[in-house]
Every structure is written in structure tokens, then in C-alpha cells.
Amino acid sequence: MxxxxxxxxxxxxxxxxxxxxxxxxxxxxxxxxxxxxxxxxxxxxxxxxxxxxxxxxxxxxxxxxxxxxNNELSAAELRGMLRLKQAEMSRAVAEQQAQLARVESRLRMIESEDNMPEYEIVLKDVDAMHVASLREVLDNLQEVGSMIADGYGALMPAGIMPTGPCFTIYHDPEFNPEAADVEIAFPVGDTVAEAPDTPAGRHFAIRDIPGAKAAVLVHQGPYDTISQAYVAIGEWLEANELRVAGPPQEAYLTAPDDPSGPITELRFPVA
Amino acid sequence: MxxxxxxxxxxxxxxxxxxxxxxxxxxxxxxxxxxxxxxxxxxxxxxxxxxxxxxxxxxxxxxxxxxxxNNELSAAELRGMLRLKQAEMSRAVAEQQAQLARVESRLRMIESEDNMPEYEIVLKDVDAMHVASLREVLDNLQEVGSMIADGYGALMPAGIMPTGPCFTIYHDPEFNPEAADVEIAFPVGDTVAEAPDTPAGRHFAIRDIPGAKAAVLVHQGPYDTISQAYVAIGEWLEANELRVAGPPQEAYLTAPDDPSGPITELRFPVA
DNA sequence: ATGCAGTCTCGAGTAGCTGGAGAGTCAAGA
DNA sequence: TCTTGACTCTCCAGCTACTCGAGACTGCAT
CATH class of the missing domain: 1.10.1660.10 (Multidrug-efflux Transporter Regulator; Chain: A; Domain 2)
Structure with missing residues (x-):
């Protein structure tokens, strides 16, 4: 004793x-x-x-x-539990390793630049959306603005309220400013099944965009400096050994007259 | 807003x-x-x-x-913090991987044997001890018992109370029952600097055993079945890819007359 | 006026302990 | 016998980064 x-x-x-x-x-x-x-x-x-x-x-x-x-569990149940733990733990290990890789890449970054990075890039779960969208091959990306206005011009009078900020999807495998395959999407309620043509005669497609994990970056400032953001997100993806798993999106989070200036969110789906 | x-x-x-x-x-x-x-x-x-x-x-x-x-930290401090996190996280990753390996080895074990293992083996930190010890090359391991009695026979009358159960250290790189290099250690207070010779004329060495991480197993039952425990711990070390980092110890946790029978603790230092 | 979805605060719960406060206990020495 | 000091007890708070629920209020649409 x-x-x-x-x-x-x-x-x-x-x-x-x-x-x-x-x-x-x-x-x-x-x-x-x-x-x-x-x-x-x-x-x-x-x-x-x-x-x-x-x-x-x-x-x-x-x-x-x-x-x-207390022998409330059979050997089979214990085996099952352990198998579950095993799956869970290998996921956790992978996640931890990825996190460690992020810390290391961040360290390399600030040691080479010796200051804080300009952008913060975060992995987020973007969930599925029901959208009305216009897709076109444009020879001038300036047109995106008028297409957005055109889209709102059709949806609002029809009583279809967008449920979130509109965004563009860049379908080109590589950037081509002379023939850009661009989709402009307006998130709408799940019940919406059709939308009228736009004042400029464009035709809406109604579709579901599946949920995904995406690298997300917020660009605050004039749109013509957004290429820096693309560079940053590209470097980040490379440093974290992530592969792009779908066309990138650009969401326009501010109204054109917002006093804080335009704010754009970049989303790169990753595997 | x-x-x-x-x-x-x-x-x-x-x-x-x-x-x-x-x-x-x-x-x-x-x-x-x-x-x-x-x-x-x-x-x-x-x-x-x-x-x-x-x-x-x-x-x-x-x-x-x-x-x-809030800018209360300089870039240098942030770098330091990140480096600290990095070290901490790589340790955590290694630990997690080892744990996952243990789960996997356990799963393999119960799937091949289809029941619970006989022994539970645990990694523990054994901390440093100050001991009075007798070391000898024995041609018969039965003598260990009388050596222990001999040791107690010297320490108790001299007023040196052991501070814990005594244990043997097997110094042989490989087991050799005809010439076993055995050390019998009695943990004593840190202030003890010398001990008298034993009734049988043996001479105590006083030394410090450094702390270490060890795989620990408790064997409950007669001593002559302890070889099973050695087999189990050997398999466990192999399954968990651990290397032995010092001579194993056997601690005798019960008094000879304990009603629950002898209980022996095996300790294998690991790296 | 009435819903109803959204929001508020506040408190408790999570896992596995650790630490502290304040009180009681045990064994040895004076 | 008394004291001292080490030990132990119970109970409560704290850790992290939230999440959930209760009960009350708000804002907007019918």
C-alpha cells in the first residue's frame, strides 16, 4: 500500500x-x-x-x-476504433506537415524580403453556389465592367436578387488578353431556375458551382495593380506545393462607389 | 456596412x-x-x-x-517566434508520426493475434537517480537474489534508506548466462556519498544514473516467465522503429512476501 | 400587427489535466 | 506531548479557440 x-x-x-x-x-x-x-x-x-x-x-x-x-467493447469494436483513429491521425499528420511547410516558406519569405508580405493568403472552404452566369470570349477585359452592369440590369428588374457579390471565372488555361474566356457569375437563390436575357441581349446560364478548397487573397486598391496579387498567390502556391484545381475566380466585393476603394478577392481552387 | x-x-x-x-x-x-x-x-x-x-x-x-x-513586435521578434514555432512543430510532426506508427503496429498486432496483447508497453521519462550499486560478473543469475539481500544487509544498518525499489542493470551487449555482467542498484538520497561494504564483503559504488526516455513494461507473475516480457518489448521496439540506447534494467517492485506475487518492471532506454 | 430570421449577452462546455487556496493528516524529532 | 514539515485532501479556476444554447431583443417584410 x-x-x-x-x-x-x-x-x-x-x-x-x-x-x-x-x-x-x-x-x-x-x-x-x-x-x-x-x-x-x-x-x-x-x-x-x-x-x-x-x-x-x-x-x-x-x-x-x-x-x-470495463470490457464494454469487443475486440472487433476496438479494431474499428483504432482504424478510425489511424485514418484520422494520418490526415492530421499530413495537415501538420503542410502547416510546417507553410511556416517554413513564410520564414524563407521574410528572411529574403526582411519585411511582412504585402498579401495574406489563406486556405478556405468555399461552399457550393447556385449562379446565373454569362460566359463569353472577350478581346478586351475592360468589357467585364459593362457585362456586370448588363447582368444586373437583367436580374434586378426580374426580381432576382443576387445573394452575394458577383465574380468572374477565368476559364483560359493560360492568360490571353486578346481572347479571354470569361464567365461572370451572379450568386442567386437555389430556387432560381431561369433568368431573362440582358438588355444587351446576352443569355444567362444557370448552374451550380461546387464547393471547394481555395487559396484566397484580398486585394485592396485599384484594379490595375491586381497582377501583383496574382504573382503573390502564384508564389504562395508554389512554396506550399499546392496545385491549382480549377479556374481562378475574381470576386468584386465593393460597390463601384465604395469610399474605401475597390476590393477584389482572388480565389484559386486547390486540390 | x-x-x-x-x-x-x-x-x-x-x-x-x-x-x-x-x-x-x-x-x-x-x-x-x-x-x-x-x-x-x-x-x-x-x-x-x-x-x-x-x-x-x-x-x-x-x-x-x-x-x-498592434505593432508591438518587431520583424526580428516575429522571425524569432516563427523559428521557435518551426522547431516546435517539426518536433510535433515527428511525435505525431511516431504515434501513428504505434497505432499501425498495434493494429497489425491485434489483426494477426486477434486479441489484446499480453503486455502494455509505454514510453516514459525515467528521471536521474543517485544509486549505490554492486556490479559483478555472475555465472549464475540465481545469485542476484542473494546479492540484493546482501546489499540491503549493508545499507539498512548503516542508516541509508533506499528511496525506491532496487533494480538490476544488465550490461552485457548480448545475453550470456554463464558470465553475466550485472549491476544491482539501490536508489539512495542525493546526499549519500559512501556506503559500507556488505556482509559478504562486496564493495558499493556510488554513482548517478542519468535520466532517459525508456520503454517500460510491467511483468506480473513468476520471474521465470519474464522472457516473454523480453520478447514482447523487443517486438514492440522493432515495430516502433526505436533503438535501444543503453543497458536494460529490471526493477523488483514487490517485497518477497507480497501477496499479489512478484511484479517486475522492465526498462529499455531508447534514443 | 405579426412573423420570422437575425442578433445580442451571458454562461457553460470542450480534453486532460495543472496549479492554487485552505484545511486536514501523518510520522518523526524535541 | 507538542511541534514541525512534508504530504494529502477537496474544490475551484485556468488553459485554447472557439461552439452551443437560453432567453431577450431588433429589423425587415408582409
């Missing part, structure tokens, strides 16, 4: 943890003095304690360990 | 998190209606929010991010 401190030395587990396990009923002391409340342990409890530690080390929660120790 | 829900859609950050950042002062809304308490945001806050998310993704705490955003 050892008091908790001695037992703690023997098993090399902190006293506080032993008390915690005792309270949870995971490792009840062999006896508790009813007057003093002192917990008394025996060396014979070491195998059980080691089982607890071993199972904990496998990533199981104390709750789950309790079930296992 | 957007209400929190709309802004949440734009930035793809949950409302609860935005409120949390607002309470922490990390991303205060541009205005708060004094009567309703409604928070109002603007698109121009997206860059700051993305900075928060990017820094968070680098493993910084919200506290640290707050300092950075």
Missing part, C-alpha cells in the same frame, strides 16, 4: 493525473481511508495504469479507454 | 468566431449600434481578418497575433 506520492514516483505519472484518473473511475485506488480521504495504491495496479497510458498514447480518449477497460 | 451574418458569408468565417475576435479586440467591427449592440463590418476589414487567419495558420496564438497586429 503506497500513498499517492510514492505511487506517483513508482509509476512516473504526476499525482494530479492519478487523482484525475481516480475521480474518473479509470484507476480507482485499492482503498481510500474513509476518515482522511487518503488514496492508497498497490504495485499490482501498474499493469492497468500502463494499459491506460498505452491506449491513451494510441489517441483514444479517457472515456473510450474506460469502456475498453 | 454589413451585419455579422452577411460578413460571415463574405469572409467564410463563422459568426461565433467573428464575435470572439470582436470581444478579444482582434477584429473590432467598424461600428457597433449603441442601442441594439449590433456589430457592423466592412469589406475593407477583410485584409486584417485574413492576416489573422494566416498568422493563426502559422501556429501563432490569438494573443501573439494581437501583439503583431
Amino acid at each position: 503506497y500513498r499517492i506520492g510514492e505511487f506517483s514516483k513508482i509509476c512516473r505519472v504526476p499525482v494530479s493525473a492519478l487523482r484525475y484518473y481516480s475521480d474518473l473511475g479509470l484507476l480507482p485506488p485499492v482503498s481510500i481511508d474513509p476518515t482522511s480521504g487518503y488514496r492508497y495504491y498497490e504495485v499490482a495496479q501498474l499493469p492497468r495504469l500502463n494499459r491506460i497510458l498505452a491506449l491513451k498514447d494510441l489517441g483514444l480518449s479517457l472515456d473510450e479507454i474506460g469502456s475498453i477497460l | 454589413y451585419r455579422i451574418g452577411e460578413f460571415s458569408k463574405i469572409c467564410r468565417v463563422p459568426v461565433s468566431a467573428l464575435r470572439y475576435y470582436s470581444d478579444l479586440g482582434l477584429l473590432p467591427p467598424v461600428s457597433i449600434d449603441p442601442t441594439s449592440g449590433y456589430r457592423y463590418y466592412e469589406v475593407a476589414q477583410l485584409p486584417r481578418l485574413n492576416r489573422i487567419l494566416a498568422l493563426k495558420d502559422l501556429g501563432l496564438s490569438l494573443d501573439e497575433i494581437g501583439s503583431i497586429l
Whole structure:
């Protein structure tokens, strides 16, 4: 019979943890003095304690360990749980490694530039959207502005309120300013199934854009400096070993008359 | 000006998190209606929010991010912090991978045996000890018992109380029952600098055993079945790709007359 | 006027402990 | 027998970065 401190030395587990396990009923002391409340342990409890530690080390929660120790779980169930943990952990490892890679690339960046980067690029889950869109091959990207106005000019009178800021999708595999395959999308309610032609005679397509993970960057300032943002996001993707998995999007988050100037969000879907 | 829900859609950050950042002062809304308490945001806050998310993704705490955003930290300090995080994270990644390997080896084990393993093996930090020890080359391991008794026979009368259970250290690079280089160690107080010779005329060495990480296993049952435990720990070390980094120890945790039978702890230092 | 979706604050919960406060206990020395 | 000091007890708070729920209020559309 050892008091908790001695037992703690023997098993090399902190006293506080032993008390915690005792309270949870995971490792009840062999006896508790009813007057003093002192917990008394025996060396014979070491195998059980080691089982607890071993199972904990496998990533199981104390709750789950309790079930296992009380034989509430069959071997098959334990196997299933472990397989689940395994999948979960390999995902976690991959995620951790990616995060470490991001830290390293960031370090390299600030050590070469010796200051904070101009843009912050973040991975986000962009969820699925139902959109009304106009797709055209343009020989002049200036036209995008008038196409947007044209689109709103059709949707608003028809009572179709966009549910979010409109954005363009650049379908070209490589940038070609003389024949740019551009889609302008207006997010609309899920129930919208058709839209009238625009004042300029364009025809809407209604489609779903699936959700995806995307590298997202916010560009604040005049649109004609946005190429810097493309450079930054390209470098970032390369540094983080991510591959582009779809056409990039540019969302126009501000109204044309916003006092803080135009704000554009770049989204590159990644695998 | 957007209400929190709309802004949440734009930035793809949950409302609860935005409120949390607002309470922490990390991303205060541009205005708060004094009567309703409604928070109002603007698109121009997206860059700051993305900075928060990017820094968070680098493993910084919200506290640290707050300092950075308020310019309380120089670029050099940020670099230092990131380097620290980097070291910490690569350690964490390695640890996670090792844990994943343990899960996988455990899965393989229970899938081949189709039941729970007999022993639970755990990595523990064994801390440094000051010991009085007897080292000898024995041609018969049975003698260990009498050596232990001999040791106690010298220490107790001299008023040197062992501070923990005694243990043997097997110094042989490979097991040799005809000439086993065995050290029997009695943990004693740090102040002990010498001990008298034993009744049988053996001479104590007083030394420090450095702390180390060790694979630990508890064997409950008669000593002559302990070879199973050695097999188990050997398999475990192999499955977890750990290398032995010192002579193994066997600690005798029970008194000879303990009703629960002998309990032995095996410790293999690992790198 | 009435819904109803959105928002507010506040408090609790998460996992696995760790640390502290304040009180009681045990064994040895004076 | 008393004291001292090490140990132990219970209970509560804190850690991180939120999330969830209760109960009350607001804003907008019918």
C-alpha cells in the first residue's frame, strides 16, 4: 500500500493525473481511508495504469479507454476504433506537415524580403453556389465592367436578387488578353431556375458551382495593380506545393462607389 | 456596412468566431449600434481578418497575433517566434508520426493475434537517480537474489534508506548466462556519498544514473516467465522503429512476501 | 400587427489535466 | 506531548479557440 506520492514516483505519472484518473473511475485506488480521504495504491495496479497510458498514447480518449477497460467493447469494436483513429491521425499528420511547410516558406519569405508580405493568403472552404452566369470570349477585359452592369440590369428588374457579390471565372488555361474566356457569375437563390436575357441581349446560364478548397487573397486598391496579387498567390502556391484545381475566380466585393476603394478577392481552387 | 451574418458569408468565417475576435479586440467591427449592440463590418476589414487567419495558420496564438497586429513586435521578434514555432512543430510532426506508427503496429498486432496483447508497453521519462550499486560478473543469475539481500544487509544498518525499489542493470551487449555482467542498484538520497561494504564483503559504488526516455513494461507473475516480457518489448521496439540506447534494467517492485506475487518492471532506454 | 430570421449577452462546455487556496493528516524529532 | 514539515485532501479556476444554447431583443417584410 503506497500513498499517492510514492505511487506517483513508482509509476512516473504526476499525482494530479492519478487523482484525475481516480475521480474518473479509470484507476480507482485499492482503498481510500474513509476518515482522511487518503488514496492508497498497490504495485499490482501498474499493469492497468500502463494499459491506460498505452491506449491513451494510441489517441483514444479517457472515456473510450474506460469502456475498453470495463470490457464494454469487443475486440472487433476496438479494431474499428483504432482504424478510425489511424485514418484520422494520418490526415492530421499530413495537415501538420503542410502547416510546417507553410511556416517554413513564410520564414524563407521574410528572411529574403526582411519585411511582412504585402498579401495574406489563406486556405478556405468555399461552399457550393447556385449562379446565373454569362460566359463569353472577350478581346478586351475592360468589357467585364459593362457585362456586370448588363447582368444586373437583367436580374434586378426580374426580381432576382443576387445573394452575394458577383465574380468572374477565368476559364483560359493560360492568360490571353486578346481572347479571354470569361464567365461572370451572379450568386442567386437555389430556387432560381431561369433568368431573362440582358438588355444587351446576352443569355444567362444557370448552374451550380461546387464547393471547394481555395487559396484566397484580398486585394485592396485599384484594379490595375491586381497582377501583383496574382504573382503573390502564384508564389504562395508554389512554396506550399499546392496545385491549382480549377479556374481562378475574381470576386468584386465593393460597390463601384465604395469610399474605401475597390476590393477584389482572388480565389484559386486547390486540390 | 454589413451585419455579422452577411460578413460571415463574405469572409467564410463563422459568426461565433467573428464575435470572439470582436470581444478579444482582434477584429473590432467598424461600428457597433449603441442601442441594439449590433456589430457592423466592412469589406475593407477583410485584409486584417485574413492576416489573422494566416498568422493563426502559422501556429501563432490569438494573443501573439494581437501583439503583431498592434505593432508591438518587431520583424526580428516575429522571425524569432516563427523559428521557435518551426522547431516546435517539426518536433510535433515527428511525435505525431511516431504515434501513428504505434497505432499501425498495434493494429497489425491485434489483426494477426486477434486479441489484446499480453503486455502494455509505454514510453516514459525515467528521471536521474543517485544509486549505490554492486556490479559483478555472475555465472549464475540465481545469485542476484542473494546479492540484493546482501546489499540491503549493508545499507539498512548503516542508516541509508533506499528511496525506491532496487533494480538490476544488465550490461552485457548480448545475453550470456554463464558470465553475466550485472549491476544491482539501490536508489539512495542525493546526499549519500559512501556506503559500507556488505556482509559478504562486496564493495558499493556510488554513482548517478542519468535520466532517459525508456520503454517500460510491467511483468506480473513468476520471474521465470519474464522472457516473454523480453520478447514482447523487443517486438514492440522493432515495430516502433526505436533503438535501444543503453543497458536494460529490471526493477523488483514487490517485497518477497507480497501477496499479489512478484511484479517486475522492465526498462529499455531508447534514443 | 405579426412573423420570422437575425442578433445580442451571458454562461457553460470542450480534453486532460495543472496549479492554487485552505484545511486536514501523518510520522518523526524535541 | 507538542511541534514541525512534508504530504494529502477537496474544490475551484485556468488553459485554447472557439461552439452551443437560453432567453431577450431588433429589423425587415408582409
